Amino acid sequence: MIKIPGTSRVIIENVQPFIDNGLYPAKRTVGEQVDVTADILGDGHDHIRARVLFKKSSESNWHETEMTHLGNDFWKGTFDTTEKGIYHFKVTAWIDHFDTWYDGFKKKAAANVDVQLELREGVVFLKTLETRKHKLTHAIARLEGSYDEAVAYVRSDEFAHVVHDHPLIDHATTTERVYEVVVESKRVNFTAWYELFPRSASLDNRHGTFRDVIKLLPRIEAMGFDVLYLPPIHPIGKVNRKGKNNTVKAEPGEPGSPWAIGSDEGGHKSVLPALGTLDDYKMLITEAKSHGLDIALDLAFQCAPDHPYVKEHPDWFKQRPDGSIQYAENPPKKYQDIYPFNFECNDWQALWMELKSVITFWIDQGVTIFRVDNPHTKPTPFWQWVIGEVNKSYADIIFLAEAFTRPRIMASLAKAGFNQSYTYFTWRVHKQEIVEYMNELVYGQSRNYYRPNFWPNTPDILPYHLQHQGENIFIMRYALAATLSSNYGMYGPAYELYDNQPLPGREEYMNSEKFEVKHYDWKRTTRLTDIITLVNRARKENDALHSTWNLQFCQIDNGFLLSYLKATPDLSNIILVVVNLDPNGTQSGYVQLPKDRLKLGDHIHVRVRDLITEEVYTWTQEWNFISLDPYKMPFHLFKVEIGDPFQ
DSSP states (O other): OEEOOTTOOEEEEEEESOBGGGTBOEEEETTOEEEEEEEEEESTTOOEEEEEEEEETTOSSOEEEEOEEOSTTEEEEEEEOOSSEEEEEEEEEEEOHHHHHHHHHHHHHHTTOOOHHHHHHHHHHHHHHHHTTOOOHHHHHHHTSOHHHHHHHHTSHHHHHHHHHSOOOOSOEEESSOEEEEEEOGGGGSEEEEEOOGGGOOSSSSOOOHHHHHHHHHHHHHHTOOEEEEOOOSOBOOTTOOOGGGOSSOOTTOOOOTTSBOBTTBOTTSOOGGGOOHHHHHHHHHHHHHTTOEEEEEEOOEEOTTOHHHHHOGGGSOBOTTSOBOOEEETTEEETTOEEOOTTSTTHHHHHHHHHHHHHHHHHTTOOEEEEEOGGGSOHHHHHHHHHHHHHHOSSOEEEEEOOSOHHHHHHHHHHTOSEEOOGGGGOOSHHHHHHHHHHHHHSGGGGTOOBOBOSOBTTBOOGGGTTOOHHHHHHHHHHHHHHOSEEEEEHHHHHTTOOOBOTTSSSBTTOTTSSOOOOOTTOOOHHHHHHHHHHHHHHHOGGGGOSTTEEEOOBSOTTEEEEEEEOTTSSSEEEEEEEOOTTSOEEEEEEOOHHHHTOOSSOOEEEEETTTOOEEEEOSSEEEEEEOTTTOSEEEEEEEEOOTTO
């Protein structure tokens, strides 16, 4: 609804950001701008002016920022977010007769039309404004002076500022609805995740423990990651345990899948004894923080057949006519080792409360980040409720939605409260696919609630384009993930060591670590290890890489070369990335500098330094030659410095 007095002539429509008719707030992080847009129109040719009114929910007074007309009745205004919390905004607009008069005066004066009467009208406007506590005595005196001097004054820059700085606000239209933006910690907008299985963390041929993971922390810190994500750490079911390569029956000694949670050793609030004790896990959290790392807990709300919940609360699961419990299926896949919860059970309220207590239990142990397994197989209203409840009691808890599913479901989970989301990046391979997907994320409506996290692989997914391939494509896909998105992650050792062997015809790993203990040489590094270290360092040192939303693709005359720019709003930090999407051959072309975005004039003098290879080039043209040999380096990560050629 819009508050329109009978004398108002302005209509305000399509105010954004506005999610599902106000059902969900828009999202930002501290320091990000909120771009407010609206369709603002009126009859005739009188000039419209508009403002965004905004404030924190705890404030009583509104702040103001001017909106700019971008053409075709489309307006935009921007305000900054400086603190966490809820921000409110609304839009107000009016016909500014003073500004209309001023525009007409300039046109008449330029055509040498007599404007004596217009000068008198101007004095009336100024005196009206002065009665509203504007100090305009000097301007009034100038307009009441000699004709030629008065005309010259009205046409001056000084008077232009008078008109701009003293709007004549009458009969304003103001949106009755107050719009909402939730502002979260900067932390949710800039993370680099490394995933490993703690049972594979030992430096010798035995089952790894939390204490073994502690020994790996310096290595992961040195690579520049800030989140260490471990698959479920709970007791693993012994009934229907899966064996190597997901065989139906495990052989003696096979560890089973960590996602088959619960046994006689405990459930979701316990740790697998083979990994250590709860105190060991808390020690890992503490030690990780000393290395600048947060430990992310895998939150998988499902149970093995021998989970204590199955015996204590059989009504929380779907009972079949033969008395058995329905196990999980995704035909043709069968998960006999996993029982999903029945969220339609009569005891659903107790189920919700218990699952909430699982989350708060681990927060109380020191966990602040949760990677949520398959959230799309649980009701979205549950997630909206439980995340909201957690946020009431705990600050800065991050929930990452691992939901590779239909787009609208992924969007619904993000609206419901997930701070980060897995994406389709894993399967966007060709240039046009990447460009279209990124433009959808950055410029589409989902920008207001969906915060992407790019993963080139996961323990579940070895995409076809990585299968049986060499290091070039692993490096190239890593570079894309880490620079297109400000949040990214990787299933670490498998990716770092170029595991490229699939199950035949499947996007799954042969000898998957999901079903067995691996024994890595953790002292080994690869070319990619060094590149990861350099890219993560560049990410931390360059603010332009701290956002996903500042992306702009650049023209480049080769279908195998992808180029994009990221810059801070004030252009104090500019990054240009060029990627060779062909892992097997050198590709060359000319990349166009976006002159308008970079505010470049006719005399171009740009210095670019590759933050990986340390190569330096000076560009003096709008179009510049690029050649990338993937066997040398499949991408450029340029830091751009704009200089004056005549200095």
